[in-house]
Amino acid sequence: MYSGNRSGEQGYWEGGGAAGAEGPGPAGTLSPAPLFSPSTYERLALLLGSIGLLGVGSNLLVLVLYYKFQRLRTPTHLFLVNISLSDLLVSVFGVTFTFVSCLRNGWVWDTVGCVWDGFSSSLFGAGSSPGCSTSNLATC
Structure with a gap:
């Protein structure tokens, strides 16, 4: 069994x-x-690291601009800030576990880490970030 x-x-x-x-x-x-070769894991880590850095940087920029400029405080822009904050949280919490796992050539976290990865990506809106998904649950 x-x-x-x-x-x-x-x-x-x-x-x-x-x-x-x-x-x-x-x-x-x-x-x-391991599912992939070490070079594939390196490429995935590079891709996830790039997505994570771009996600954090660009979403922080959106939040700072919204805070700094009074004329941007409209209901439509508030909706965009909400999406940006959600994507920022996915970039920080959703990409980190997968990025570290790619650096170590496979999933290195226990079941609780796997569940947290899927939960955080789902909670913060995995659909708003192109590099994040809950497909890790199938591999944990």
Whole structure:
């Protein structure tokens, strides 16, 4: 029977031989091997880092401009500030876990970290940021 996600033992099967024995699963099953090559993880980390920095920088600029200039304080601009704040929070909380995982060639957080990553991206509006998604939940 597949054991599910257990910290440090993702992708292992139980009950293969002796009672309680653990080992790699049969051929063609989930294994603890990385999904991508190290160079692909480096490219993903570069892409996520760029998206994170651009997201933080541009959204902070929007918030500062809204605060600094009185004439920008209209209901329409307030809606845009709300979207910008949401995207800023996704850039900070949503991209960070995935970025660190790409630097380490795979998901390095436990189940709680995985749930927080998906929850924060969903709560802060993952649809407003092109690089963030809750697809990590399938890989944790």
